[in-house]
């Protein structure tokens with residue numbers, strides 16, 4: 001009996017205390033016709049050893065050489081201490097810190113995390129995570145629509161345009177979530193330089209409730225965020241900034257975009273100590289200005305005092321949340337991505353601002369080296385960060401498939417996301433990629449393209 | 452502990468040097484896009500960070516260190532083997548957008564899990580993407596909405612929930628653009644069928660409920676409930692938070708539910724991580740299957756492929772949900788086997804009924820004394836509160852001093868001064884007996900020395916915290932003095 005500690009004597013004594021003859025009697029309130037057994041042939045339970053063997057075989061099947069794909073999930077170095085600490089049972093097997101006095105560890109970690117994210121983004125408040133970047137963007141859009149009182153009063157249509165190069169999978173997730181509240185999410189075109197073309201919005205009256213821009217955008221291109229922020233501010237449009245937190249070690253924080261900055265900042269925390277692991281679990285974060293704190297979804301930790309006047313931490317502003325506010329809550333989120341927040345907090349403590357800046361800069365430099373080595377033209381002219389779209393001059397999907405058969409993830413073919421970019425791949429080289437690996441990719445690509 | 456933060460340990464010029472890559476320039480970034488001042492992140496040595504977070508972890512209660520009978524949360528043992536299995540380097544290093552052709556091991560695992568969960572649900576279709584129970588609920592209600600729309604019946608926008616429903620149920624309905632109506636629950640913990648009949652109508656999109664209910668009892672007339680809702684043109688959503696009670700014994704699909712979610716972080720023993728992550732796969736009957744969120748893994752003659760259901764409500768995350776949690780759940784299910792799965796429901800129920808019987812003998816009031824407990828049960832301390840001024844919250848805080856995590860308090864809302872107690876099947880009899888002893892002790896204290904209970908906890912790193920101050924004088928981030 002895996003994981004069940006009862007001896008026969010225990011079971012007998014317990015049944016006696018309850019006053020029933022057998023365990024079956026405890027199910028006597030379930031109508032007979034609802035009682036069932038698993039269908040099909042019974043599966044024998046595996047020992048841990050057998051189970052581990054099956055998993056090891058399956059994992060080995062998928063083992064790949066160097067990864068040159070980013071697109072929202074990056075192969076960065078993670079210090080050994082990060083997951084040694086995050087996997088401690090006291091962090092990993094605790095529940096949500098509702099009993100604050102017995103959860104000071106988790107609560108303080110979240111408070112430290114909130115501080116670090118506020119430092120990176122320049123915002124005043126941060127929540128204790130949402131599920132991930134795409135679902136987090138949906139929450140940011142819902143929050144912006146709730147928070148733009150001026151738009152609600154004036155009856156502006158519930159339209160939240162996205163800059164053309166917001167991550168297409170984030171756009172999909174956002175649409176499937178916010179469409180249920182009648183919010184329309186049109187895409188703005190991107191220009192030849194790879195940056196959003198706001199002229200499509202010029203003359204639009206009334207202006208949109210909110211606008212979403214990603215920095216760096218999905219193409220790795222750096223947007224002219226100052227102009228975008230000013231455009232939004234002038235019109236009473238709330239600006240939602242979707243950012244890579246690692247990039248903020250180098251780039252201007254969204255609070256400093258244009259003359260007033262972004263209103264809401266969201267993103268995915270995977271670059272901060274979270275393994276790629278097929279894309280999850282990772283975590284999403286949501287930060288805002290002080291004025292919008294009460295519109296944030298999810299948990300928030302505050303510092304307070306105990307009965308002796310000593311400092312301590314507790315969940316706060318819970319009247320925003322589903323367990324208190326029910327149908328009027330800012331979101332339905334309950335379970336979040338807490339353990340990943342713990343890992344990210346430890347990661348940021350170990351790297352510090354200088355370490356994160358070096359990782360970001362090294363990734364930018366490696367990507368430049370990669371683009372040079374691949375010898376194919378860049379598709380977009382604007383400066384890029386640590387990802388870049390290159391043109392292969394022929395349909396990219398079969399090329400990427402061929403490279404994968406060679407054991408190499410040679411970029412993401414963009415055709416499935418942007419039909420007009422079917423000849424292009426999005427490539428990324430993080431600080432982990434060596435020059436030898438880059439050379440291997442370049443050689444393999446030359447081979448694939450010469451076929 | 453004095454709440455010394457990592458920032459208080461920071462010194463300019465210090466750092467964890469081994470973690471830094473060799474310096475590189477990023478000179479070509481436009482100067483107007485760069486930040487002027489670095490973020491004020493901690494500057495600490497590797498050892499300082501390690502010690503700080505090790506010590507913080509020790510200020511937590513957790514399953515690995517304490518009994519954690521938190522009702523509705525299923526805090527059972529989280530097998531370390533499952534954690535290790537999901538942490539195979541090949542799984543951790545897999546990029547989410549790697550082509551399916553080089554992801555067959557991962558896809559095979561997901562496919563196995565889909566099949567296992569379909570069987571446990573008694574439903575023919577399963578999507579693994581939702582990242583927690585609440586996102587599973589969202590998927591389910593969005594599917595119900597989409598189904599009505601596909602029938603040309605876009606006026607059905609009201610979701611019914613029993614009075615004791617978990618907060619995520621009404622919050623989900625609202626997030627899906629629906630209105631919410633509560634249906635009364637009768638004295639014995641079952642839904643009031645007359646109230647339900649009066650509530651359903653042409654606007655009914657569906658009903659969301661758990662079974663066993665949030666009252667800790669099996670809803671005996673669940674098929675009547677299903678008939679009433681279906682006859683009125685609505686659909687039924689099963690909130691799988693309480694599935695641990697009936698795993699291997701009964702299936703939601705047989706009860707008349709159309710769509711459900713699992714809480715893998717409850718029933719399938721994946722760790723709660725201090726708040727998350729979880730996973731909330733959704734299952735559906737044949738008529739709702741085309742609306743499931745994607746992607747789903749399909750097995751063809753020679754390999755596994757990603758597919759999107761025909762009328763899918765869409766993606767709920769950029770990639771494949773909480774993939775690592777799905778792997779842990781599969782590892783757990785494989786170790787259980789069919790027999791082990793059945794025993795989960797049996798021993799979870801045995802433990803709950805044993806605790807209920809012992810506490811009743813010790814003088815505690817069960818909320819539904821005439822009912823069989825499911826995997827959890829409710830006691831109400833209303834009489835104690837009246838007589839001695841000791842509340843359920845005081846009781847909960849005092850339990851911490853005895854090295855036991857508090858049960859869930861004040862949920863469901865309609866039972867005054869309640870504790871919802873869920874021991875789970877992985878606790879041994881000695882642990883349950885120690886819990887009873889602690890409860891007896893506190894009960895005696897509540898009568899002889901109520902002040903000690905009212906001011907608890909006394910043995911935690913902090914005394915009772917001031918929540919009002921926390922909300923009034925918001926301090927949400929550390930700032931330099």
Ligand SMILES: Cc1ncc(COP(=O)(O)O)c(C=O)c1O
Nearest residue numbers: 334335523583584585617619692
């Ligand atoms: C009855 C019930 N429904 C739904 C949920 C929400 O699940 P999750 O926290 O995974 O989103 C919970 C979680 O505690 C629950 O107890």
